[in-house]
Amino acid sequence: MTRPIEQLDVDLHALMANIAADTLHAAAARSNSPSDRIAYALDEWLVQHPEAPVSTNADYPGWTPTTTAPKEAS
Secondary structure, three states: OOOOHHHHOOOHHHHHHHHHHHHHHHHHHHOOOHHHHHHHHHHHHHHHOOOOOOOOHHHOOOOOOOOOOOOOOO
16 A cells, blocks of 8 residues: 655654764764764754754853963963
């Protein structure tokens, strides 16, 4: 029995997110770096949860891209 194409279609954004998550999961599995595995896992989770709150510039008042850590006294 065949089904109409409309029943087989998936949302393009959902498909792309699934492919990205699978790719990130595979990359984490191949990595020998513990920090890379953590980063891949976080990225995978964020791809699967696009509604998750992320930080914005308002979360860091006074910060600019040129802001650096204070210099240590010599």
